[in-house]
Amino acid sequence: MRSSPMLAPRGWGALGGGLGTLLLGFYSLNLLLLVLGTVFTGFVLAALLWFSTTTRGFGPADFVYERYQNSAEVIVGDLGSMGLRLEHRGRAGFFAEIFDSHPDSLEIAAGSPRLMTWWAPGAERRLVYAFRPVRRGGFLLGPTVVVAHEPFGFAFRVCTVENPWTVDATLRVPVVSSGPSAFEQDRRIEGGINLPIRGRGTEFRSLRDYETSDDIRTVAWKRSTMGRLYVREFERETPQDIVLLIDTGWRMSAGNVGSTALDRAVETASLVVRYALLRADRVGLLLWSGRPDLFVPVGRGSDLAAALRRGLTEAAPGPGVFEGYGAFEFLGSRLTGPAHVIVFAAPERWAERDSEAYRNLTRLGHRPYFFLPDLPEMYAALGEETARRVSTLVDAPENGRRDQVVGAVEALGAPVFVYGRDGPMDAMTELSERIRAFRRGR
Amino acid sequence: MKEVWPSLLLAFPVTLYIGVVVLGSLPSTEGVFGGMFVVMLLLAVLSALPFEPIHLWASVVLLGSTIVVLGALYLATGFGIELLAGSLLASPALLMGYATRPGGLGWRLLAFAVALTEGIGMLSAARALTTAVVPVTGAEFIREFVSLNITQITGLQGLLMSSGAPLPLRDFFDPVYVILAAIATAGILFTSLRPQTAWGEPLPAAGATSPASEVVHPPFDLGPDLEAALLERSSPQPAFGGWPPGVLALLGGCGAAVLVVAAAFLDPGLTLGLLAVGIVVGLASTIVVMRRPLPTSRYP
Numbered sequence: 001m002r003s004s005p006m007l008a009p010r011g012w013g014a015l016g017g018g019l020g021t022l023l024l025g026f027y028s029l030n031l032l033l034l035v036l037g038t039v040f041t042g043f044v045l046a047a048l049l050w051f052s053t054t055t056r057g058f059g060p061a062d063f064v065y066e067r068y069q070n071s072a073e074v075i076v077g078d079l080g081s082m083g084l085r086l087e088h089r090g091r092a093g094f095f096a097e098i099f100d101s102h103p104d105s106l107e108i109a110a111g112s113p114r115l116m117t118w119w120a121p122g123a124e125r126r127l128v129y130a131f132r133p134v135r136r137g138g139f140l141l142g143p144t145v146v147v148a149h150e151p152f153g154f155a156f157r158v159c160t161v162e163n164p165w166t167v168d169a170t171l172r173v174p175v176v177s178s179g180p181s182a183f184e185q186d187r188r189i190e191g192g193i194n195l196p197i198r199g200r201g202t203e204f205r206s207l208r209d210y211e212t213s214d215d216i217r218t219v220a221w222k223r224s225t226m227g228r229l230y231v232r233e234f235e236r237e238t239p240q241d242i243v244l245l246i247d248t249g250w251r252m253s254a255g256n257v258g259s260t261a262l263d264r265a266v267e268t269a270s271l272v273v274r275y276a277l278l279r280a281d282r283v284g285l286l287l288w289s290g291r292p293d294l295f296v297p298v299g300r301g302s303d304l305a306a307a308l309r310r311g312l313t314e315a316a317p318g319p320g321v322f323e324g325y326g327a328f329e330f331l332g333s334r335l336t337g338p339a340h341v342i343v344f345a346a347p348e349r350w351a352e353r354d355s356e357a358y359r360n361l362t363r364l365g366h367r368p369y370f371f372l373p374d375l376p377e378m379y380a381a382l383g384e385e386t387a388r389r390v391s392t393l394v395d396a397p398e399n400g401r402r403d404q405v406v407g408a409v410e411a412l413g414a415p416v417f418v419y420g421r422d423g424p425m426d427a428m429t430e431l432s433e434r435i436r437a438f439r440r441g442r
Numbered sequence: 443m444k445e446v447w448p449s450l451l452l453a454f455p456v457t458l459y460i461g462v463v464v465l466g467s468l469p470s471t472e473g474v475f476g477g478m479f480v481v482m483l484l485l486a487v488l489s490a491l492p493f494e495p496i497h498l499w500a501s502v503v504l505l506g507s508t509i510v511v512l513g514a515l516y517l518a519t520g521f522g523i524e525l526l527a528g529s530l531l532a533s534p535a536l537l538m539g540y541a542t543r544p545g546g547l548g549w550r551l552l553a554f555a556v557a558l559t560e561g562i563g564m565l566s567a568a569r570a571l572t573t574a575v576v577p578v579t580g581a582e583f584i585r586e587f588v589s590l591n592i593t594q595i596t597g598l599q600g601l602l603m604s605s606g607a608p609l610p611l612r613d614f615f616d617p618v619y620v621i622l623a624a625i626a627t628a629g630i631l632f633t634s635l636r637p638q639t640a641w642g643e644p645l646p647a648a649g650a651t652s653p654a655s656e657v658v659h660p661p662f663d664l665g666p667d668l669e670a671a672l673l674e675r676s677s678p679q680p681a682f683g684g685w686p687p688g689v690l691a692l693l694g695g696c697g698a699a700v701l702v703v704a705a706a707f708l709d710p711g712l713t714l715g716l717l718a719v720g721i722v723v724g725l726a727s728t729i730v731v732m733r734r735p736l737p738t739s740r741y742p
Contacts, residue, residue: 007732008640013548015728020548021555022721026714028594029601029612030562031706032620033555035699036627038717040551043695045724050691052731069671081668083675093681095637095645110664111672116645118681128675130664149645151688153638155732 003059003159005052011154014044044154051150054092058148058157062090065144065163069128073168076133076258079109080167082141084127093120097147098127103139106131106167133169135258136266138314141165168313171267206233240281240439241298241337243366244269247322247345248289248315254346255378255421264378264423265344265371266312271428272342273308279439284339285311288327290320295330298339322347324354328361328368338365340435344424346373348401350408358412367438369431370409370416374402377420446492449542452629453554454487456622457535460561464531464568468578474521475580478528481507483535490539520581527580530587534560538626547634554630558623559611566590566614637680637687646678 007015022037064087071080084100096119102108111129119125133139142164148157207220210229218231246252246269252262269285276283277300284298285308294315296307322345331341341361347354361368376395382388402418409416415434417427461483465476485504510525537557541550567586571578590610600607637645664672681687698720706713 005732007728010547010640010642013546014551015548017548017551017555019721020552022717024555024559025717027598027611028559028562029598029609029714030559030614031703031713032562032623033559034706034713034717035702036555036558036623038702038720039627039695039699041695041721041724042698043692045728046694046698047688047691048728048732049724050688050694069668079664079668081664081671083671093687095639095681095687097639111675115676115678116639116643117676117679118646118687120681125676126674128668128671130668130672147639149639151637151645151686152635152691153640153642156640 003157005048005055005155005157007048007155008150008153010152011044011048011150014152014154015041015048018042018044047150047152047154051155055090055094055148055157058090058094059159060161062088062159063146063161064089065161067163067165070141070165071167073170074131074133076136076169076171079130079132080106081130082113082128082165084144084163085124086126086144086146086161087124088119088121090121093118093123094148095119095151096125097145097149098125099145099147100127100129100141101143101145102131102141105135105137105169106133106139106141133167136169136171136263136313137316138310139167139169141167168309170313171263171270207231208233238439239279240276240435241284241335241339242272242276242281242435243284243286243298243331243335243339243341244272245286245288245327245331245341245343245345246315247343247347248287248293248318249321249346250289250317250319251321251346251348251375252344252373253317254373254375256380259378259421259423260317261346261373261375261378262315262317262344264373264419264421266315268371268424268428269342269344270312271425272431273305273312275432277305281435281439283308284335286327286331287311287315288322288330288345289318290323290326292330293318295334297334298336324350325357328354328357331366332357332361332364335364335366338367340438341366341368342371342431343368344371344373346375347405350405355408355412358409358414368414369434370414371424371427372402372406372409372416372418374418374420379421446490446542446544446633449629449633450487450490452632453538453542453626454490454535456561456619456626457486457532457538457557458483459619459622460534460564461531464564464583467568467572468583474524475527475531475583478525479531482529482532486532486535486539489536490542520579523584524580527583530584531564534558534564541630542633544633550630550634554626558626561619561623562611562614563587563590565616565619566610569614570610635688635692646680 018037018041021033021040025034025037066085067083068085069081069083071082074080082100082102086098088096096115096117098115098117100113102113109130109132111127113127113129115125115127117125127144143160143162145158145160150156207223207230210219210224210231214231218234220230220232223230246262246265248262252260252265254261255263273283273285280300282298282300283304285294285296287293287295294311296304296311324345324347327343327345358368375398376391382391406416406418415431417424417431419427461479465479485507489504507525507529534557537553537560541554541557543550564587567583567590570590571583571586593607594609594611597607597609597612601609637647639645701720702713702717705716
């Protein structure tokens, strides 16, 4: 699509000044002023027409681009890079302003995504810059905007070269990477763990005396003595279904940038996903902000890992507020078998209908676990005594809400973990033990 | 701001010339008239200088002077009229001071043109008063200046009605004034006609020191590949080879002016018609090729 030349405010001004001078020339009829007005007006008009003619047909088709040195996944606070090579295939040179659009969440650390230069036909220009994500999320780099400037700033043309590139800014705990090779790599990191085999268990439990019905392959020959044989007893591990229910309402945005309640929830959820998939558990995800923002049905495999990775990376607080009954009813109607439902949420209050929905969920065999952020604790502590007192006063209503929710959920018999700005990583040990117990059928 | 100084040096002589000629050619003037001119001229120069505190003081003094002048006029004393005459004589300098300041190009051009028009009027008035036998005061200078402009307007009306009324501003010609005006034009354009964007950011120009790819030494390790890539990124480059961009437009403007001058010498009656046709054709072409709405945002 061709771009129309735009008359800049400076162009309007110059044209107005020239015509005003001519008007004074017509008033005085003095040759000096007439000549002056003619020079000003003629110059501006000639400049505009010259620019319009030489840049005729200016548009995205005039440019060939290639992105290189580009990062696809960057940890928040680390450096990513972007290189952009553009070739001008138009017929005339122009003063160019090249700008690679990027969100404010990607801080430029070195180089520049902007360049002002003379761009001759056939010439190549390169933008290279390093950026640092300041928050988690999926960000779009591009399109690249090329502005052709009239040399004196009277007019310009703009065109956008559509060359988007997505950068995922992730937290320190990486969500399991997409693709089978990455998935296999994660297994190697774990030290070559064999995935649990269906049927006979693989987890060593104890030794016992040999019985005639035992398989001879289970005999522990090194431990056995003449006249007494021992067999190894294994535990059978049953893959579990795990569903992560994450509140993406506005209350989860509490906390400092990069360590909000939602960031901590995503970080912990990433860890759960990582280890669950390594143990062949099936995992699902529901992002809920008063309505379903994203639902990934339970499953396993590289496609699911990619979907979870994308969902967790792009989870962002929305305008809604988490209400338990809606989310539980949604899950109850979508889950096909009993699942561990790990809830990261900051409900404003816990109502009776939430409890009712909870009970309905547990009746279906699901086992919810609650990770509730202590919202005032998500912020760094204030230093001064006065500030601390004020903060205590301000936090009081929120503490009351938290106590109401925690009390109500505990009354239902559900495990509750309250976490602060350090996140709920410590509670994960207890949670993993509970799920492990189910895996072994206890 | 370095370009302000040559701009000042080129633009102010013409205003000084107006004052010197007017004050020098009048048979007798009171000291207040000339004194006020000098004070206002200094204020004009100060207001054009790129020192912000001086702008503040200049504005305060200018405001104070205006209050004094208006108060004096209200009291209808000769002193007040003399002050007003001095201010009027220095007004081209004040306008020139504004014209040399960076900022809105259109208003600056207009201020410059008004200053030159005023200069023509004042020099014409001074010439008319030179023949006076009685001592001339500032009040008479103002009266002559106003009456000359009224005569010009009457003359224009007569021209439209094809009668031969006098046009005092048209008939004025002073080669020194023309030369100084041309120099002042160069001074005004000196700050305006440099490669820049529509938002006033400088574009790379030949002869100017353009920042090359600066060596990157950030407080973190970029890795050899990225560091190498950063070093090979493009740097701002001016237009080399061929005509400098925009010079053809400048030549176009000058060519149009030459045509007007030639027409004025061949047939003075043809000049206005030629100008009118040129303006209409130029504006029509511009309207056709340019989008008229003002841009609302920098990037789409």
